[in-house]
Amino acid sequence: MRLFKRKKFISKISAQHQDNTKDQGEQDSLSGNLDEDFNRIKQLFEGAADFGYRELKISSKYSAIILYLNGLINLERMELHVIHPLLRRNEELLQSPRPTLDQFKAILHSAQVLQEETFQAVIDQLLSGATILLINHFHKAFIISEQKWEQRSVDEPPSEAVVLGPREGFTENIRTNGSMIRRRLKTTKLKFEYMKIGNLSKTEVVITYLEGLAQPSIIEEVRRRLNSIEIDAIEDSSYILELIEDEPFSVFPQVLQTERPDRLAGCLLEGNVGVMVDNSPFALIVPVTFFQMMNSPEDYYGRFIMTTFIRLLRYLFLLIALLFPSIYIAVTTFHQELMPTNLLYTVAASREKVPFPAVVEALLMEITFEALREAGLRLPRPIGSTVSIVGALVVGQAAVEAGIVSAPLVIVVATTGIASFMFPSYPLTGAIRLLRFFMIFMAGTLGFYGILLGVFFILVHLVKLRSFGVPYFSPVAPFHFKDIKDIFIRVPWWKMNERPHETGKSNLKRVSFKNRKY
Incomplete structure (x- = not known):
């Protein structure tokens, strides 16, 4: 594709950052020495006022350090679910000559506790708002999910006026956006694939689609184009839009942007693929046609x-x-x-x-x-x-x-x-x-x-x-007669029994009214 023949660029600051991280040995495994691992992390965050830590003794016997970033975690929940249980006297740990990680994990009250053994993975999780627990003489760290950050409430999308239909729009929180899609499509066929893009921002990007409806070739092409992006930071989904378009010099948009969860869900049901970006209220829909740009979600709510x-x-x-x-x-x-x-x-x-x-x-x-x-x-x-x-x-x-x-x-x-x-x-x-x-x-x-x-x-x-x-001009060119019923006009729902042929060919059947008299 012409898009990926263009010269990839990485800024000077990104190159310096990669050199520094390579010098620091971030790709190495944790040493198991608490002081050594903590000093390496502390050196990386030197000058970062939001970097916080707490040294403690688990059951008054085992040395440990909790690492976190202020503003990204819920301090009250961390105190209640992590620190208090660790400081409490635990007879099983005291009697065990060599406790296992599972025994330490059983003490924690958090809903999600993972383990990581590489230094880079620990840094990435810390930057994402997780709480890190390092225990002396253990080569793995606990990743505890106690994130909390400020976000705006779910409101009516300002860029897409709503007359009929749901009055809620996407927010800048990718988890909230995913939950709004999941609430509309309660099926195990709805898939979310997470990846991180941006050498410095490491922005979370989600590919979402309905398995069995979206064509595997389109899903694979979306993955390939996203994985080919080399950039310092992704501030908004518009960055990705410009980097994955087929014809970037065309005045016509080839990726549909929307703030409406119902529009994204409707497109997923037609075999399209969605891309959601953290910190952006706009989701991307691919592939898209000219006539999809001309249609509104409210077209399906009115008579x-x-x-x-x-x-x-x-x-x-x-x-x-x-x-x-x-x-x-x-x-x-x-x-x-x-x-x-x-x-x-x-x-x-x-x-x-x-x-x-x-x-x-x-x-x-x-x-x-x-x-x-x-x-x-x-x-x-x-x-x-x-x-x-x-x-x-x-x-x-x-x-x-x-x-x-x-x-x-x-x-x-x-x-x-x-x-x-x-x-x-x-x-x-x-x-x-x-x-x-x-x-x-x-x-x-x-x-x-x-x-x-x-x-x-x-x-x-x-x-x-x-x-x-x-x-882009389908179903007019190439011409598909059955798809015309949802282009210039909209036939009743009982007549729209098939999905668009270009995107929904994997599973064309959509609506069935066996007892309809007309």
């Missing part, structure tokens, strides 16, 4: 008649958002004979005082509208919407009165802006916004011939595009 109407309206406004300004430019500049006479007189009268050609006029208005939109997003929420609306009204009215733009073009740009808000996927909205400028340029140079040529180029690009090997 199919209304949903079909909304979908057709959505595709109509897709054409408006992409082509309306360019059609206006082509008609007013090259093809005036296409307009009714009365409308032609009105447009000509409104443009009489405008000093710019239609294409320059449209570009000025579109750029101004995009600036107002971005300003509204960046401003504080209480005033952002007010500034964007009032700014658009004031600027538009002032521009018309000053004779800089014509009134019909203001209507065209405003309608186009409204149309661009109808798409469920924000990255797809960005692609349409960029292509609109391309279509304006084509219309300004060649008129309707330029528009047809631009649409042709876009369609060819969509047909050639792939998302993890799946055709």
